[in-house]
Structures are given as structure tokens and as C-alpha cells.
Amino acid sequence: MEKGGAWRDDGSFAMNREVAPPETVEVALGSRSYHVKIGTGLLEATGPLAREHGLGRRCAVVTDAHVGPLYAGPVLDSLRQAGFEPTLVTVPAGEASKAMSVAEEVCDAMIAAGLDRKGWVVALGGGVVGDLAGFVAAIYYRGVPFVQIPTTVVAQVDSAVGGKTGVNARKGKNLIGAFHQPRLVLADVATLQSLPPREWNEGFAEIIKHAVIRDRSLLDTLHGKDLQHEPARVAAIIRRNVAIKAAIVSADEHETTGERALLNFGHTIGHGIENAAGYGELLHGEAISLGLIAACRLSMRKAGLSPEENERVLQALAAFSLPLRLPESIGTCDIMDALKKDKKFSEGAIRFVLTPCLGEAFVSADVTVEEIREAVEALR
Amino acid sequence: MEKGGAWRDDGSFAMNREVAPPETVEVALGSRSYHVKIGTGLLEATGPLAREHGLGRRCAVVTDAHVGPLYAGPVLDSLRQAGFEPTLVTVPAGEASKAMSVAEEVCDAMIAAGLDRKGWVVALGGGVVGDLAGFVAAIYYRGVPFVQIPTTVVAQVDSAVGGKTGVNARKGKNLIGAFHQPRLVLADVATLQSLPPREWNEGFAEIIKHAVIRDRSLLDTLHGKDLQHEPARVAAIIRRNVAIKAAIVSADEHETTGERALLNFGHTIGHGIENAAGYGELLHGEAISLGLIAACRLSMRKAGLSPEENERVLQALAAFSLPLRLPESIGTCDIMDALKKDKKFSEGAIRFVLTPCLGEAFVSADVTVEEIREAVEALR
Numbered sequence: 042m043e044k045g046g047a048w049r050d051d052g053s054f055a056m057n058r059e060v061a062p063p064e065t066v067e068v069a070l071g072s073r074s075y076h077v078k079i080g081t082g083l084l085e086a087t088g089p090l091a092r093e094h095g096l097g098r099r100c101a102v103v104t105d106a107h108v109g110p111l112y113a114g115p116v117l118d119s120l121r122q123a124g125f126e127p128t129l130v131t132v133p134a135g136e137a138s139k140a141m142s143v144a145e146e147v148c149d150a151m152i153a154a155g156l157d158r159k160g161w162v163v164a165l166g167g168g169v170v171g172d173l174a175g176f177v178a179a180i181y182y183r184g185v186p187f188v189q190i191p192t193t194v195v196a197q198v199d200s201a202v203g204g205k206t207g208v209n210a211r212k213g214k215n216l217i218g219a220f221h222q223p224r225l226v227l228a229d230v231a232t233l234q235s236l237p238p239r240e241w242n243e244g245f246a247e248i249i250k251h252a253v254i255r256d257r258s259l260l261d262t263l264h265g266k267d268l269q270h271e272p273a274r275v276a277a278i279i280r281r282n283v284a285i286k287a288a289i290v291s292a293d294e295h296e297t298t299g300e301r302a303l304l305n306f307g308h309t310i311g312h313g314i315e316n317a318a319g320y321g322e323l324l325h326g327e328a329i330s331l332g333l334i335a336a337c338r339l340s341m342r343k344a345g346l347s348p349e350e351n352e353r354v355l356q357a358l359a360a361f362s363l364p365l366r367l368p369e370s371i372g373t374c375d376i377m378d379a380l381k382k383d384k385k386f387s388e389g390a391i392r393f394v395l396t397p398c399l400g401e402a403f404v405s406a407d408v409t410v411e412e413i414r415e416a417v418e419a420l421r
Numbered sequence: 422m423e424k425g426g427a428w429r430d431d432g433s434f435a436m437n438r439e440v441a442p443p444e445t446v447e448v449a450l451g452s453r454s455y456h457v458k459i460g461t462g463l464l465e466a467t468g469p470l471a472r473e474h475g476l477g478r479r480c481a482v483v484t485d486a487h488v489g490p491l492y493a494g495p496v497l498d499s500l501r502q503a504g505f506e507p508t509l510v511t512v513p514a515g516e517a518s519k520a521m522s523v524a525e526e527v528c529d530a531m532i533a534a535g536l537d538r539k540g541w542v543v544a545l546g547g548g549v550v551g552d553l554a555g556f557v558a559a560i561y562y563r564g565v566p567f568v569q570i571p572t573t574v575v576a577q578v579d580s581a582v583g584g585k586t587g588v589n590a591r592k593g594k595n596l597i598g599a600f601h602q603p604r605l606v607l608a609d610v611a612t613l614q615s616l617p618p619r620e621w622n623e624g625f626a627e628i629i630k631h632a633v634i635r636d637r638s639l640l641d642t643l644h645g646k647d648l649q650h651e652p653a654r655v656a657a658i659i660r661r662n663v664a665i666k667a668a669i670v671s672a673d674e675h676e677t678t679g680e681r682a683l684l685n686f687g688h689t690i691g692h693g694i695e696n697a698a699g700y701g702e703l704l705h706g707e708a709i710s711l712g713l714i715a716a717c718r719l720s721m722r723k724a725g726l727s728p729e730e731n732e733r734v735l736q737a738l739a740a741f742s743l744p745l746r747l748p749e750s751i752g753t754c755d756i757m758d759a760l761k762k763d764k765k766f767s768e769g770a771i772r773f774v775l776t777p778c779l780g781e782a783f784v785s786a787d788v789t790v791e792e793i794r795e796a797v798e799a800l801r
Binding site: 144148181182220 | 559564593599
């Protein structure tokens with residue numbers, strides 16, 4: 042493979058060194074505004090960029106056991122060369138690290154490293170690390186700055202932008218957390234080359250969701266077998282998605298006006314499936330793929346989405362090998378039970394996001410539990 | 422005892438039923454402004470007042486094993502009569518409940534009770550319950566409303582007002598938390614009658630601190646053997662203190678301009694003593710009493726505080742049986758070590774609050790570690 046990067050037989054990773062000069066998207070939130078930089082070479086620029094933002098001397102680089110060995114080195118080097126004193130804090134990889142007990146352990150490590158109220162946090166990794174480390178930044182000394190360095194597609198286009206941080210309660214995903222905006226987001230697309238195929242593909246469920254609710258032409262850009270190893274093209278796709286997310290977050294930071302709720306398209310049923318499957322059975326994006334299909338089906342029935350546009354979404358999901366059928370092992374009743382515990386079921390009422398045509402979406406109060414059940418059944 | 426309330430031999434409590442009609446102090450914070458109501462009969466008014474504030478149907482009343490049996494009854498009754506569905510969550514009494522693990526347990530109980538993002542929290546108790554329950558409100562569903570019902574002097578004049586919430590890290594007090602303002606504070610002074618003498622007295626350390634930094638004439642009101650059982654007089658004192666705290670918080674919500682730092686008068690050394698003593702040896706207010714004495718001594722040396730005014734502070738502390746001498750069991754080195762871990766030692770620099778004359782205070786960068794050590798030694 043001449044152009045693309047690849048894993049070598051010895052377990053090391055050969056990266057395509059094509060350069061994508063960083064471009065910037067602003068998340069406009071008044072005094073909490075910040076920049077998302079997208080491109081290659083950003084890991085190595087962490088120190089100088091942190092310096093520009095006037096951050097304190099000591100920081101914690103929070104990462105997980107998968108990402109740390111690959112990417113912590115250049116981040117730590119860059120920080121040290123810029124005069125910072127970083128401490129590496131590594132948590133186990135996986136959803137189980139999104140827990141209060143792990144948040145407390147990270148705080149303990151930061152105290153031991155001498156971080157005080159001028160300390161700050163780098164979240165280096167995927168959605169779990171970003172949510173956890175962002176939450177730690179929100180509660181350490183009642184809030185310290187943090188920098189997101191997302192290393193998965195999902196994190197770059199979605200979870201690292203917008204300030205939602207948190208951990209899971211023992212009885213419910215994402216029920217404990219805080220709104221805490223980062224000071225800066227560095228989406229280094231070179232890091233995406235090392236993602237295993239399933240983790241690469243799952244990120245496109247969120248990208249396809251963005252296309253459905255805001256930008257149908259985005260679907261035209263999602264093709265090519267070697268896309269993962271073409272940093273310039275990947276950067277362009279990530280940038281469009283960050284711009285969509287940034288505009289929605291700017292309009293509705295705390296999910297109060299309904300705008301931000303549009304991002305839940307496909308997620309009501311998707312989360313129900315993810316919960317019912319038990320974490321780990323399906324990746325988040327794989328469950329969301331099924332949620333998107335169900336939401337499109339309901340949109341045909343309730344909002345006039347055309348069968349042709351519905352088919353277009355299915356094809357986009359299929360192009361990234363995302364699941365189109367619900368595994369038999371996941372029961373409909375389990376999904377419906379899980380769904381009823383979802384945060385989005387506000388005091389019992391269902392607010393369900395529908396799309397009348399690709400590129401538009403709205404929140405409907407007109408979808409019944411029975412209709413949701415039918416849409417789930419239709420996934421079989 | 423005809424006028425005052427008292428504990429009966431059977432363990433029940435006979436309260437002086439003197440009425441102090443509630444008065445209101447506003448904490449002005451723009452969209453986060455709220456009222457502190459001070460007087461008698463407020464426990465019984467919780468439901469109608471919550472209704473006025475448009476709070477959701479389900480709430481959690483978080484209290485501890487000491488306060489719950491005394492005061493949860495009227496609060497729950499009032500809430501139910503106003504159409505709310507309260508769930509009582511009782512934590513063990515004492516500082517050990519200010520922990521991440523307990524915060525998670527309270528969240529679990531709220532999930533089990535079906536509270537969603539429209540749920541809210543009542544903090545019924547002293548500083549520990551207020552800090553813990555406020556923190557839970559800050560992080561549950563990324564933030565839900567809460568109502569403070571403080572039942573100690575310290576909580577009514579200090580910790581329930583201003584939005585500082587949090588728990589202790591395993592290696593440091595108050596290092597984990599959030600700024601989260603309550604929607605409403607109900608300071609029912611009738612509850613203060615049941616405080617044991619030490620807990621009643623310790624609250625006056627914070628009151629004397631307020632007098633020193635903002636209102637010297639407040640010292641003239643702090644007398645009378647039966648004060649604890651004279652609700653109208655107590656309410657007047659609490660109200661003046663809440664007004665002082667509210668003005669400072671309004672000027673500097675997040676402790677960024679230096680104004681709010683004035684509230685740390687006596688607390689740098691006081692916290693060092695509290696930490697070195699081991700929690701429970703000295704009550705918070707007792708440690709602060711010693712901190713106030715040391716800060717006044719340093720103020721004489723560094724800021725021109727007169728010996729007469731210094732003496733006046735000592736007499737006020739003595740009138741509430743607060744400690745004037747450091748117990749021999751607490752070592753100076755332990756105090757200095759603890760002090761260096763204090764949040765207020767920002768990146769190694771000491772910002773110490775001094776008073777040049779009663780009623781005024783300022784933050785000084787001019788106090789050395791050696792001078793602090795001498796002031797601690799002088800407490801022996």
C-alpha cells in the first residue's frame with residue numbers, strides 16, 4: 042500500500058504522512074468561545090498552542106491504555122518543550138472508565154502531581170476519555186481549563202465539541218456530568234489512520250446523522266476505499282461536521298431551545314439498542330446506525346420523508362459496513378425498557394427527532410411508544 | 422426555662438415558638454439571582470415556595486441522620502401538600518459524607534426514584550449536606566435546580582449562600598466541586614435552637630469574621646446568654662450576615678476579582694489547623710477561631726490593626742467559648758505542611774487576607790511563610 046498507512050506485521054503502525062494544513066472552526070459562545078483546529082501535525086503543536094492560550098504550568102494528560110502508547114509521546118514532548126510540566130494519567134480503555142470512581146482516581150493523581158487551581162487537563166483519546174477528562178476538569182478545584190485532543194472519528198466530529206462532559210451512573214449512561222466547554226480542540230486527523238476498521242466505520246454513523254439533519258451534500262463526499270489514509274480528504278469531511286456541530290451548539294449551548302436536541306436524531310432508539318445489547322456488544326456508532334434507520338422509517342411515516350432519500354441513507358450506512366439489521370439476540374422488550382429510562386424521555390413525554398427531507402429535522406411530540414416499537418421490530 | 426427552647430429529658434426538643442416573620446435578602450447574579458429567606462416557619466413553607474419557583478414534580482430531600490429525624494417531616498409534608506413527590510435520601514452525619522462515593526449513592530437513589538432532568542434537590546442540613554447535595558444537583562443530568570435549607574449557623578450565614586458546592590478528595594478538603602447557585606435558600610432560624618452548644622458557638626466564628634472584614638458594628642449585637650432561643654434577634658443577626666455574604670458573592674461569583682477572597686480571612690491558617698488536627702478533633706468554626714486570632718496578629722504587624730481592635734475580636738470569640746489557644750497535640754510543622762496544600766496557595770504564592778481596622782480587609786502578597794509560622798506559634 043503505497044499511499045495509505047497500515048499496521049505492520051510487528052504491530053507498529055506505518056502512517057501516510059500526507060499533510061493537511063490545520064484549519065479552524067470557531068465555536069461561538071461569547072466568553073466561552075473556542076477554536077477547533079482540524080488537520081495533521083496538531084499533536085506536535087500542543088505545547089505552543091497551549092502557550093498561546095495562557096494556560097498554567099502544570100497539566101495532566103489523561104489518556105487510555107490504547108491511545109497513550111500511540112500518541113501521548115508527541116503531546117508530552119511538545120508540552121515540555123513549550124515549558125509546561127505535564128503528568129500522564131492513563132485509565133483503562135473502554136466504557137467502564139466513564140465512572141465516578143475513575144474520575145476520583147484521576148483527581149487523586151492530579152493532586153499528587155501538584156496541580157492546583159491553575160492546573161489544566163488534556164483529554165487525549167476517544168469519547169470515553171474526552172467525557173471523563175472533561176468532567177474531571179469541570180469538577181477539579183470547581184473547574185479548570187481543558188483541551189480536547191480527540192483521536193477517533195466520533196470524538197472529532199461529535200463528542201469533543203460542545204462541552205458535554207460526564208460519566209455513567211451505575212444505573213444509567215451519561216446521567217452524571219457537567220456542561221464544561223474546552224479552551225481548545227485539536228482534531229489531528231493523522232491519528233484516525235490507526236483506528237481499527239470497526240472503530241473507523243462507526244464514526245460515520247454520526248457523520249451521516251449530521252448529513253441527514255443539516256447537510257445532504259455531505260453524503261456525496263463519503264466514498265473511497267482508501268479514505269481512512271487520505272488525511273486531506275478526511276480533514277475536509279471532519280471540518281464540515283465540526284462546523285455543523287459548532288453552529289448547533291452555539292445556538293443552544295445547554296440544550297434548552299430545542300436546536301441541540303436535533304443532534305439526537307437516531308439516538309433515542311439507538312441508545313435503547315445500545316443499552317439493551319449490553320455495552321461492548323455493539324459499538325456506539327453501530328447502535329446509532331440502527332437508530333438512524335428506525336428514525337428514517339418513522340420519518341417516512343410521520344414526516345413525509347421520501348423512500349428514495351431513505352434508501353440513500355441506508356446506502357451510506359452500508360458503505361461503511363454499519364449494521365442494517367438488529368441482531369436477534371437483542372430483544373424488543375429490552376430495547377423498549379431501556380429506552381424508557383433514557384434522559385430524552387423528559388417526565389414521560391417523548392420528544393422524537395424526525396426528518397421531512399435530507400438536510401432538515403425537527404422535534405416531534407407526535408410519535409407514540411407503539412410506533413417506536415414497530416420501527417424497532419422493522420429492523421429485524 | 423420559660424422563654425428559651427430546650428432539650429427535654431426524654432430526648433425530645435421543646436422549642437421557643439416566638440415568631441420571626443421571614444425577610445428576604447437577594448443574591449444578585451443576573452439570570453442566576455435568588456432569594457435567601459430568613460425567619461421562622463420556613464420549613465413548613467417549602468412546598469408553596471417551591472411551587473412559586475416553577476420547580477418540577479419530583480425532588481430529592483437530601484439530609485443526614487441527625488437532621489432528618491428533627492426536620493425532614495415538615496419539609497416533606499409541605500412539599501406533598503403542594504403537589505410535589507419528594508423522596509427522602511439520608512446520608513450519615515459528618516464530614517465523611519462529603520465524598521464522591523456518597524455523591525454517587527445519592528445520584529443512584531435519585532435515579533431509582535425516577536428523577537429526570539426536571540427533578541430537583543433540597544439540601545436539608547448543615548454545611549456537609551449543603552455542599553454534598555449542591556454538588557449532586559450540579560452534576561445530576563448535567564445540573565438540576567436545588568434549594569438550600571440550612572439548619573446550622575455556619576450554613577445559614579456562609580455555606581448555603583454563594584453556590585460553592587463540592588466534596589473532599591481523598592487527599593484534600595473541598596478539592597472537587599462546582600459553582601452551582603441554588604434557586605432559593607430558606608434559613609429557618611427555629612432550627613438553630615436544637616443545635617448543641619459547640620455547634621451553636623462555632624457558627625459565630627464566621628459571623629465574627631464577617632464583622633471584621635465588613636461590619637464592625639455587628640460585634641455589638643453578639644451578646645446575651647439566651648440568644649440561641651430568641652428567634653427574632655437571631656434572625657436579625659443572620660440577615661445581616663447573609664447580606665454581607667450576598668454582596669461579596671454578587672461582586673465576585675467565581676472568586677476571580679479578589680473580592681470573594683476576602684471571605685478567606687482567618688481561613689488560611691484555620692484550614693491548616695483543621696487539617697493538621699484531623700477532622701473531628703476541632704469543629705470547623707473552632708479551627709477558624711484560631712485562624713482569626715492568627716490573622717489579627719499578622720494584621721497588627723503588617724497592616725496596622727490596633728491592639729484595642731485586636732482585643733475586641735478576642736473578646737467576641739471568647740464570648741462564644743471559642744478556642745483562643747492551640748491544643749498542644751497539634752504540631753506546628755503539621756499545620757505548615759497542611760497549609761501548603763491549601764487551595765489558596767495558588768502556584769506557590771501566598772495571598773493572605775489582612776485587616777487594617779475592623780470592617781475592612783484586603784488581600785496581601787506581603788506575608789511570608791515564616792511570619793505565618795510565628796503567628797501559629799503565638800497561638801500556644
